[in-house]
Amino acid sequence: MxxxxxxxxxxxxxxxxxxxxxxxxxxxxxxxxxxxxxxxxxxxxxxxxxxxxxxxxxxxxxxxxxxxxxxNGEKIGCFGLTEPDHGSDPGGMETTAVKDGNNYILNGAKMWITNGSVADVAVVWAKLDGVVRGFLVEKGASGFSAPEMMNKHSLRASVTSELVFQDCRIPADNLLPESKGLASPLSCLTQARYGIAWGVIGAAMACYHEALTYAKTRIQFNKPIASFQLVQQKLVYMLTEITKMQLLALQLGRLKDQKKMKFTQVSLAKRNNVYQALEIARLARDMLGANGITSEYQSMRHMCNLETVKTYEGTHDIHTLIIGGDVTGIPAFS
Ligand SMILES: Cc1cc2nc3c(=O)[nH]c(=O)nc-3n(C[C@H](O)[C@H](O)[C@H](O)COP(=O)(O)OP(=O)(O)OC[C@H]3O[C@@H](n4cnc5c(N)ncnc54)[C@H](O)[C@@H]3O)c2cc1C
The missing domain is CATH 1.10.540.10 (Acyl-CoA dehydrogenase/oxidase, N-terminal domain)
Known part of the structure; x- marks a missing residue:
């Protein structure tokens, strides 16, 4: 890469x-x-x-x-925001940083961290004097460990880990000086959610192509299943939704290039595109019949992966609340 x-x-x-x-x-x-x-x-x-x-x-x-x-791939990084007791509500985080001479001392734990145990550097969010700040924690820092989390049914090609800080000592220079408050990690999530809105289109396209290819060659009742109206309806639904997802992502990208993109628009695109990609993966799995549950075909792997993508970077329902708050002016998080 x-x-x-x-x-x-x-x-x-x-x-x-x-x-x-x-x-x-x-x-x-x-x-x-x-x-x-x-x-x-x-x-x-x-x-x-x-x-x-x-x-x-x-x-x-x-x-x-x-x-x-x-x-250039010489170093790998991870991003530690989510904690065992604070997922959708990262503002409640309990990880703390305390200044000690030329060091900061970190205490707390992060969970579900992509790349955690293979990372050379972790961008860790912790409260310093009650304010969320970003810190760079390098592999091997004293009091820092990153045990890998196992037994996932989803995103199996990705390493997921805990990050544990027990009086973890890092140089004072490792504070990200311009990070100030929860808005800082949330602005990173806006960047990542933008990439997700595009990414899931690829998973949906893979499922669509697999289902289309299969439907043209799988014979039932002496005909390819692609000749049945119900099967064609599914393919048309997939193609239509993929096209709409692409148009949404394209317009969002143009707005981002013009520096006009709003985070609520990113929420709309992430929410819609992941939801539709998951629908398409489920339909493709259905059209593959029993073959669809095996690893010989990819639709079920994409389907299982998309369950994670629906949850991380703000769940589907959290994005509903972000957009709902924007259109009504009334936040409904709590
Ligand atoms: C494979 C994987 C990789 C990940 N990678 C990272 C990473 O690299 N870095 C990182 O920091 N995090 C990462 N995450 C964590 C991810 O961002 C969180 O799982 C996500 O924010 C949801 O938090 P939670 O799992 O604690 O669920 P919870 O917040 O406990 O939510 C559980 C359910 O309650 C609902 N809910 C919560 N609050 C409300 C509300 N106010 N109103 C209505 N419904 C609500 C949610 O929508 C959800 O359905 C990863 C997760 C996974 C699965």
Whole structure:
């Protein structure tokens, strides 16, 4: 991926990144997720959740140190926001940082962290004097461990880990100086959700093509199943929804390039596109009959992956509340 320039591809060339526009970046995410949501997740975390916060909230020294190495794949990063007791409500986080001379001491735990146990650097969000700030925790820091989480039925191509901080000591220089409050990690999520809105189109396309190919060759009642009206209706539904998802993502990318994109629009696209991709994966699985439950075919793998994508980066219902709050002016989170 690094050789192809896919990591942090929409960040500037002066930091070793490809500097492509946001539509091109989105198409990269689409093609990665056509393969597997776990592969796209790796690229999303590295680019949108590790490189972006270092670019947006880091010092120039931090940018020069980390961005080229993360772009060329020499270093891998992870993003620690979710905690065992705080998922949809990250503002309730319990991880703390306390200044101690030239160090910060971190205590707490993060959970469900993509790339956690393979990462060289973790962007960790913790409360310093009650305010959420971002910290760079390097592999091997004292009091830091990242045990891998096992037994997932979804996103199996992606490493998921806990991050544990027990009096973890890091240099004071590892604070991201421009990070201030919960808005900082949330702005990273906006970047990643943008990539998801594109990525899941790829998973839906893979399922559509598999179902179409299968329907043309699978014979029942002496005819290809593609000749039955109910099967054609499913294929038409898939194609229509994929086209709408693409148009939504394309318009969002153009707005992002013009710096006019709003986070509520990203919520709308993430919510809609993941929902429709999951519907399409389920329909494709159905059209494959019994064969569809095996690993010989990919639709069920995409379907299981998309259950994670529906949950992470703000669940489907949390995005409903974000959009609902925007259209009514009344927040309904609690
Ligand atoms: C494979 C995987 C990888 C992940 N990678 C990362 C990562 O790299 N970094 C990271 O920080 N996190 C990561 N996550 C965590 C992910 O972002 C959280 O799982 C997600 O935010 C949801 O939190 P939760 O699982 O605690 O669910 P909860 O917040 O407990 O939600 C459970 C249910 O309650 C609903 N709910 C919650 N609050 C409300 C409300 N106010 N109104 C209505 N319904 C509500 C939710 O919609 C959901 O249906 C990952 C998760 C997975 C599964």
């Amino acid at each position: 690094a050789e192809l320039g896919l990591l942090g591809a929409n960040l500037p060339e002066k930091y070793g990144c490809a500097g492509v526009n946001n539509v091109a970046y989105g198409l990269m995410m689409q093609e990665l997720e056509r393969g597997d949501s776990g592969i796209r997740s790796f690229a999303s975390v590295q680019g949108a959740l590790v490189m972006y916060p270092i670019y947006a909230f880091g010092s120039e020294t931090q940018r020069r140190k980390w961005l080229p190495a993360l772009a």
